[in-house]
Amino acid sequence: MTKVRNEVDVLAVAAHRDDVEQTCGGTLLKMRSLGLETGILDLTQGEAGTRGSATERAAEAEAAGSILGVRLRKALDLPDGRVENTYENRLKVIRVLRELRPRVVILPYWQGRHPDHYTAATLGYEACFLSGLARVESGQAPYRPYKIVYASLYADVRPTFVVDITPFIGQRYQALMAYRSQYSNAEDGSALFVPEEEIRERTFAEARHYGQLAGVRYAEPFVQKEVGLVEDLMLLPVASL
Numbered sequence: 001m002t003k004v005r006n007e008v009d010v011l012a013v014a015a016h017r018d019d020v021e022q023t024c025g026g027t028l029l030k031m032r033s034l035g036l037e038t039g040i041l042d043l044t045q046g047e048a049g050t051r052g053s054a055t056e057r058a059a060e061a062e063a064a065g066s067i068l069g070v071r072l073r074k075a076l077d078l079p080d081g082r083v084e085n086t087y088e089n090r091l092k093v094i095r096v097l098r099e100l101r102p103r104v105v106i107l108p109y110w111q112g113r114h115p116d117h118y119t120a121a122t123l124g125y126e127a128c129f130l131s132g133l134a135r136v137e138s139g140q141a142p143y144r145p146y147k148i149v150y151a152s153l154y155a156d157v158r159p160t161f162v163v164d165i166t167p168f169i170g171q172r173y174q175a176l177m178a179y180r181s182q183y184s185n186a187e188d189g190s191a192l193f194v195p196e197e198e199i200r201e202r203t204f205a206e207a208r209h210y211g212q213l214a215g216v217r218y219a220e221p222f223v224q225k226e227v228g229l230v231e232d233l234m235l236l237p238v239a240s241l
């Protein structure tokens, strides 16, 4: 039997284009620097936004993805603002999981302000589970990821762990700024959109806050539902005092 190839090691799934850039882009950069293959799956194409067409955003998302060093970036066609956890949508995510076979899946945290974000968490989790069942048919071999972690930057929760992204903070910010139609200082819709300087400050301040929790400069927060497993107490990172 021929071994089926894993197209990516880590797959970040998010509701909207630019979510990944805000919550776990630095982690994707770091994993890439460790030699791992990474990918992004955006569930929507951002057609409901005030600025920029879906085509424009597709080009921006592609540019942002290449700054993040991902091997591939895909977008599903779920309606923006109406991400729903239906069987049909789970099957769309399952098809991507079975094609890319990621070992680790990053999902948004399961609570939050935007319904698309928390619905994406549940939809993503259930797709990961069902993807492992042979009776869920998509014409592909069943595949279940090993690990799910939740990017919790949008959520007001204490992270289970953080990833040190200090060397990558500038690149992560550049990836966010690739969404020119959303973030550059523009005339139209300016009452709705925060200026670039404000976004820069927020991006760095948030990363600094989570870095501080672990004694590093910049970090991104994650929650995992499982307990941690330790072999050697001597190798536990992060000083207590």
Ligand SMILES: [Zn+2]
Pocket (backbone or CB within 6 Å): 015, 016, 019, 114, 117
């Ligand atoms: Zn979003």
